[in-house]
Amino acid sequence: MKKMFPTCCMFVLVGLFGWNTKLAYSVGAVQDGLVAYWSFDEDTVDIKKEAVDVFGGLVAVVLGDPELAKAADCKVGECILFDGAVDYLLVEEDTQNKINRNWDQITLECWAFINALDDSWNRIISLDDMPANKNVASLYYDDDDNRHNFWVRTPQGNTDAAKDDIKEDIPLEKWLHLTGTYDGSTVHYYINGKLANKYSMKGGPLKKGGLILGIGDRSDGCNCDTIQGYIDEFRIYDRALTAAEVANNFKAEGLAVHPNLGKLSLTWGYIRNLRHR
Numbered sequence: 001m002k003k004m005f006p007t008c009c010m011f012v013l014v015g016l017f018g019w020n021t022k023l024a025y026s027v028g029a030v031q032d033g034l035v036a037y038w039s040f041d042e043d044t045v046d047i048k049k050e051a052v053d054v055f056g057g058l059v060a061v062v063l064g065d066p067e068l069a070k071a072a073d074c075k076v077g078e079c080i081l082f083d084g085a086v087d088y089l090l091v092e093e094d095t096q097n098k099i100n101r102n103w104d105q106i107t108l109e110c111w112a113f114i115n116a117l118d119d120s121w122n123r124i125i126s127l128d129d130m131p132a133n134k135n136v137a138s139l140y141y142d143d144d145d146n147r148h149n150f151w152v153r154t155p156q157g158n159t160d161a162a163k164d165d166i167k168e169d170i171p172l173e174k175w176l177h178l179t180g181t182y183d184g185s186t187v188h189y190y191i192n193g194k195l196a197n198k199y200s201m202k203g204g205p206l207k208k209g210g211l212i213l214g215i216g217d218r219s220d221g222c223n224c225d226t227i228q229g230y231i232d233e234f235r236i237y238d239r240a241l242t243a244a245e246v247a248n249n250f251k252a253e254g255l256a257v258h259p260n261l262g263k264l265s266l267t268w269g270y271i272r273n274l275r276h277r
């Protein structure tokens with residue numbers, strides 16, 4: 001039987017012990033090495049225009065007509081629904097060079113719910129320098145070749161999809177927590193907090209120069225690698241998270257809450273999610 005924690009009891013507890021006791025239930029995502037975090041919660045998204053990274057303040061411009069999906073259809077608060085035609089988000093404002101920089105190591109992490117397969121090279125997340133195509137780090141799937149993986153290319157080498165990918169279609173219509181890490185020589189690809197794929201790719205750093213971040217398509221918006229589905233809770237780190245950290249983030253809802261630092265919006269977001277259980 002599923003263990004329930006009724007809303008009424010939660011408020012009694014909050015009343016008795018105050019915020020700090022209740023907040024001890026919250027698992028926060030790792031922040032060491034975090035570069036940007038898009039929660040895609042409604043207070044961070046203007047769906048006709050942009051979605052804001054709540055950690056670092058980067059702005060993802062909205063292209064096409066994706067929808068802001070309601071919390072009941074998402075993983076943590078609200079999320080973005082892409083229909084496979086044109087829709088994607090593009091991080092082009094990068095005056096601090098947080099994205100267009102050398103990446104000795106990298107982690108891409110998000111929740112994804114894929115509604116339907118089509119075509120090839122569908123990019124859930126894609127850090128790339130298209131159309132040069134010399135540097136790529138992408139959580140991707142490919143219906144034509146029945147594959148998915150964390151795919152990496154640097155000037156020194158790239159993932160051999162035929163050899164290194166998971167050789168089956170990405171599972172449909174279920175939430176998947178996807179994490180790809182690359183430390184310059186080895187790629188780890190985790191699904192739902194567990195290692196699903198590991199392979200050697202001795203490519204060294206991704207190189208600065210035209211690196212842009214696409215969410216739901218490759219960065220040049222070819223409309224040939226779009227996805228049909230939802231993306232929630234996207235984080236990018238400048239180091240390879242450990243297996244234990246990935247397992248932690250699989251359980252996390254947002255970042256760790258620090259009530260004394262005044263992050264009240266995260267606090268209320270947490271309460272809202274508890275109510276939905």
Ligand SMILES: [Ca+2]
Pocket residue numbers: 039040041074075076077078079232233
């Ligand atoms: Ca969300």
Ligand SMILES: [Ca+2]
Pocket residue numbers: 064065066083084085086087
């Ligand atoms: Ca569309």
Ligand SMILES: [Ca+2]
Pocket residue numbers: 119120121122224225226
């Ligand atoms: Ca394609």
Ligand SMILES: [Ca+2]
Pocket residue numbers: 117142143144145146169
């Ligand atoms: Ca297929």
